[in-house]
Amino acid sequence: MNTLKVTIQKSGLMRYYSQLDLVRILERAARRTDLPFAFTQGFTPRLKISFHNGLKLGVEGDILATFYFHEETSFVRLEENLLPQLPHGLILKP
Amino acid sequence: MDWAQFQKPQRYIGNEWNAVSKPHDGRLKICLCFPDLYEVGMSNLGLRIIYGLINEYESAVCERVFLPAPDLAGYLTQTGTKLFSLESKAALDTFDVVGFHLGCELNFTNFLAVLELAGIPFEPSRRRDIIVMAGGLVNPEPIAPFVDVFFLGEFEAKAEEFMEVLKRYKGREARLEAFAHIEGFYVPAYYEVATGEGGARLVPKTPSVQFPLKKVHVKDLNTSYYPTRWLTPYTQIVHDRAPIEIARGCPHHCYFCQARCVYFPYREKKTEYVLTQMEEIYASSGYENLSLLALSASHHSQIEEIIDGAGKLFKEKRVGIALPSLRVDDIVGRLYPRLAALKKVSLTLAVEAATVELREKINKHIDVDAVFEARDVLRSLRLRTIKLYFMFGLPGETDEDVVAIAQMIRSFQRALGVKVNASINIFIPKPFSRFQDVAMDSPENLRRKRQLIQKELGSFPLRRYHISFSTQERSFLEAVLSRAGREIAPVIFRAFVAGARSDSCEETFRWDIWEEAFRDEKIDFRQYTTSVHPRFNPHYTAGGAV
Numbered sequence A: 001m002n003t004l005k006v007t008i009q010k011s012g013l014m015r016y017y018s019q020l021d022l023v024r025i026l027e028r029a030a031r032r033t034d035l036p037f038a039f040t041q042g043f044t045p046r047l048k049i050s051f052h053n054g055l056k057l058g059v060e061g062d063i064l065a066t067f068y069f070h071e072e073t074s075f076v077r078l079e080e081n082l083l084p085q086l087p088h089g090l091i092l093k094p
Numbered sequence B: 001m002d003w004a005q006f007q008k009p010q011r012y013i014g015n016e017w018n019a020v021s022k023p024h025d026g027r028l029k030i031c032l033c034f035p036d037l038y039e040v041g042m043s044n045l046g047l048r049i050i051y052g053l054i055n056e057y058e059s060a061v062c063e064r065v066f067l068p069a070p071d072l073a074g075y076l077t078q079t080g081t082k083l084f085s086l087e088s089k090a091a092l093d094t095f096d097v098v099g100f101h102l103g104c105e106l107n108f109t110n111f112l113a114v115l116e117l118a119g120i121p122f123e124p125s126r127r128r129d130i131i132v133m134a135g136g137l138v139n140p141e142p143i144a145p146f147v148d149v150f151f152l153g154e155f156e157a158k159a160e161e162f163m164e165v166l167k168r169y170k171g172r173e174a175r176l177e178a179f180a181h182i183e184g185f186y187v188p189a190y191y192e193v194a195t196g197e198g199g200a201r202l203v204p205k206t207p208s209v210q211f212p213l214k215k216v217h218v219k220d221l222n223t224s225y226y227p228t229r230w231l232t233p234y235t236q237i238v239h240d241r242a243p244i245e246i247a248r249g250c251p252h253h254c255y256f257c258q259a260r261c262v263y264f265p266y267r268e269k270k271t272e273y274v275l276t277q278m279e280e281i282y283a284s285s286g287y288e289n290l291s292l293l294a295l296s297a298s299h300h301s302q303i304e305e306i307i308d309g310a311g312k313l314f315k316e317k318r319v320g321i322a323l324p325s326l327r328v329d330d331i332v333g334r335l336y337p338r339l340a341a342l343k344k345v346s347l348t349l350a351v352e353a354a355t356v357e358l359r360e361k362i363n364k365h366i367d368v369d370a371v372f373e374a375r376d377v378l379r380s381l382r383l384r385t386i387k388l389y390f391m392f393g394l395p396g397e398t399d400e401d402v403v404a405i406a407q408m409i410r411s412f413q414r415a416l417g418v419k420v421n422a423s424i425n426i427f428i429p430k431p432f433s434r435f436q437d438v439a440m441d442s443p444e445n446l447r448r449k450r451q452l453i454q455k456e457l458g459s460f461p462l463r464r465y466h467i468s469f470s471t472q473e474r475s476f477l478e479a480v481l482s483r484a485g486r487e488i489a490p491v492i493f494r495a496f497v498a499g500a501r502s503d504s505c506e507e508t509f510r511w512d513i514w515e516e517a518f519r520d521e522k523i524d525f526r527q528y529t530t531s532v533h534p535r536f537n538p539h540y541t542a543g544g545a546v
Ligand code: SF4
Pocket: B250, B251, B252, B253, B254, B257, B258, B259, B260, B295, B296
């Protein structure tokens, strides 16, 4: 499985959304793209993603995350496709 | 504003995916309100249809507001801040129209709370520009004294006329007068209530206004508006999936049912439209769960094609597709191979009455035996839980019928080996249902029957089932509020002033407040539940539904 470590920057109104919300936001955004994201197995498949740190509700800052893919995917390609699907206040950094 | 000081600030941000924000200047401003918390209101399809539809008009902007939770409500009151819309954070009283979705009678006090928080006067005569509109009600009378104009039926059918009136006429009075002359709109100020023999009647004050009042509906579900740029929340909501309506109305005629009359007549959406909308909604939202919505999905003449088509579209996409209203004989019979391909199947059975005899009396046709005959098939569908709906207090019900509810819960659990979630509700005679004129069972009897069920379940291990009973007092209140006339408005107001809120919710419902409000207004609430109250008289026709 291919992985990509990225930094997700949370700012503005997005700081009021929790880590659980962020999973939801990223999964739905990912589903709106054609990128080869990996999903978990099982009854309710979810986007495979892991966070390496968290932020308190109401706090702006960076979250380090790993995305998983079926095929090799570059940061440039990820950003090009996923960023337009993200709300204002979320950006991706390599 | 620092939203972090409130619980679940996500409720108030208003920047969800596909939320519409347009500049206000020069546009007609409409704010839609579902008077319950964000996560409940956002699960309502009607609200989404109207939101999307009005925003299609370049000349209009439509925003949303929900009931603020007690912490934000307290803050607004203390700081003298007026309640505002989610999108632009503009105070509600700066809009031309605030439109309330009031499908649930137990939200009446929340409706008044929103008016108060927004600084909108309760009496229409004291309002300056704003128009308070309400829709989704079957019986609008109990809150008629607080509302400028009701919409009766499906808004899609008259959206054009609605916009036209707001464009052509300036000022509240002129607009209300125009509405009063259009089918589907009911402006209470143009009518008075005459009481006499045979109950209360609505009498128009001017002969030219709409009379008798009529509910309107869209003729063709294929061409009527459906929101496909799906407003996708960033936080969890109660029904966290995107529904695609495949039919409206119901061809069956269960005698207790109000829904079939509310959504009368029965109309279907063709497969091609269903599939296109599914595709568009998924593409615009990325929702991991979709559902095919109908009161009775099995009856759809193209249900097989729809399931096949959906299966093909979403095969590789790991999308859950729910079909909440299939008949059980279809699930185990003709639709089984197709459903198995969808992977995720939930089983919800509105059994309503546990014996064949009682089901006969209420005209509910459901083949419960099919479940037991097909237990192996059902087990192979990988069901996680099954959900059963029952009613008690039905006309013609015997103690055996009641005890049979508990027995049926046990047999379902044993046959399928999964946890059973049962919801056991008290029968309420709702207006426009066939049973609208029958009396509710007495409180003593209902209490006794509930004990019968609990006793019968007795030693059955709790982890195998979960039961929720509807609260008796709340069911009585719901009956009163759905059957009463305008005379009840002062009671609602009193209960609101005394602090009644979110009456539909177990934790917040306060029967003591309501009891006192009835006492203070010298209205005996029992008169509405023991038989047809002489004042109860639906003021409009449901389109030949009864
Ligand atoms: S209860 Fe009966 S009539 Fe009502 S929607 Fe369900 S099947 Fe149709």
